[in-house]
Amino acid sequence: MAKVREHILALPHVIDVHDLHASLVASGTPVLSAHVTVEDSCMTDGHAATILAELQRCVAEHFDISVEHSTFQIEPAAHRDQESIPH
Numbered sequence: 210m211a212k213v214r215e216h217i218l219a220l221p222h223v224i225d226v227h228d229l230h231a232s233l234v235a236s237g238t239p240v241l242s243a244h245v246t247v248e249d250s251c252m253t254d255g256h257a258a259t260i261l262a263e264l265q266r267c268v269a270e271h272f273d274i275s276v277e278h279s280t281f282q283i284e285p286a287a288h289r290d291q292e293s294i295p296h
């Protein structure tokens with residue numbers, strides 16, 4: 210898991226990763242979900258979509274988790290302060 214986190218943080222404009230969860234469903238398929246905090250500008254310049262695609266490609270290529278089994282929530286940096294419940 211630490212490795213996954215490293216890979217995600219290595220992407221440009223990614224500031225933070227939290228709520229990173231990986232599990233195996235009944236069939237033995239790995240499933241991954243995470244909240245990814247990116248720079249505010251990425252939300253307005255369309256880069257967030259690129260980051261999302263890169264995240265899915267990264268976990269598919271490096272961790273063998275297919276696109277349909279990875280779920281990323283992209284959040285702007287400003288959103289961090291708005292999350293009332295720490296997670």
Ligand SMILES: [Zn+2]
Pocket residue numbers: 227228244284292
């Ligand atoms: Zn979050």
Ligand SMILES: [Zn+2]
Pocket residue numbers: 221222248250251256257
């Ligand atoms: Zn960006």
Ligand SMILES: [Zn+2]
Pocket residue numbers: 216217267268271
């Ligand atoms: Zn990677």
